[in-house]
Amino acid sequence: MANSDMDESTGGDREIVASLEKGLAVIEAFDGTRPRLTLSEVAKLTGITRAGARRYLRTLTKLNYADFDGRYFSLSPRILRLGYAYLSSASDSARLQPFLERISEQTGESSSAAVLDGDEIVYIARSATRRIMSIGLGVGSRLPAYCTSLGRAILAYQPPAELDAYLERVRLEPRTPKTITDRTQLRAALEAVRAQGFAMVSEELEFGLRSIAVPLIQKNGKVTIALNISAQVAHASPAEMEERFLPSLREASEALRYTF
Known part of the structure; x- marks a missing residue:
């Protein structure tokens, strides 16, 4: 059976991509009161397994949407592209x-x-x-x-x-x-x-x-x-x-x- 973090649909709706949903949840875990988070904290805040949270965070880091200092993850300025896409449209x-x-x-x-x-x-x-x-x-x-x-x-x-x-x-x-x-x-x-x-x-x-x-x-x-x-x-x-x-x-x- 596939890992739940790798499912391509969620909630019985096959048009909903679970991996994207969870990736966005990881991004939203960071805010003004939580600018820096550990892997365990992200997993706890999102309800995603540690293994799943690690994959999402590593993906964000590889794409330069997040930074990692060896212990803490934080969003990078590149994440502003997502907000600017809304503002500009x-x-x-x-x-x-x-x-x-x-x-x-x-x-x-x-x-x-x-x-x-x-x-x-x-x-x-x-x-x-x-x-x-x-x-x-x-x-x-x-x-x-x-x-x-x-x-x-x-x-x-x-x-x-x-x-x-x-x-x-x-x-x-x-x-x-x-x-x-x-x-x-x-x-x-x-x-x-x-x-x-x-x-x-x-x-x-x-x-x-x-x-x-x-x-x-x-x-x-x-x-x-x-x-x-x-x-x-x-x-x-x-x-x-x-x-x-x-x-x-x-x-x-x-x-x-x-x-x-």
Whole structure:
């Protein structure tokens, strides 16, 4: 019987290439908090056998997508080709960027656009006036959806069945003592977002950070993108966020609505 790491199909679907799926999982094991990993760590994070993980890592290293110092593996700059392939072919980011830059000019604060990918948001465009988080954010950065204004602005507009499935499976881990980790409370917060048309999150993701987001309701009525502005808590109260920032976000959202 062939080794499971060498199977060419997975999940009963013969059009799915298991080896590619696992190779991508190895790449995704690396992130900002795990830039360097041992073979054992990669195997544990991906659920792939050590022998399988070794083959994928050696292949990535041979193709110059990863580096190896004798103990630790890390992704090499060549991996940026994969992300650039998306950026160069995706029109969404290009359409969003001018609007984000205008928002930042009007408000003096950083603005971003993100989409929902699984249980996380992924930044697809960003206009940063200054760094306000302990971690650097850029296009491609990922954050939990449940404790971010961008995530809530998208989640609140998902079909009931999809939202129920999300709330059932997501792990609500506290990022700060203010993070909502109760599913009933999170559902109520999302219902409030839908009722008022915007999401505001204060220090649930990180101390000192407050953000406000609006959904980009597309022509077909769906919401897959949200826009936000982030600011230091000391610079803007919730009332000031609504008064100063919400109009710019809504103006951009309305203008973009007919282009998506």
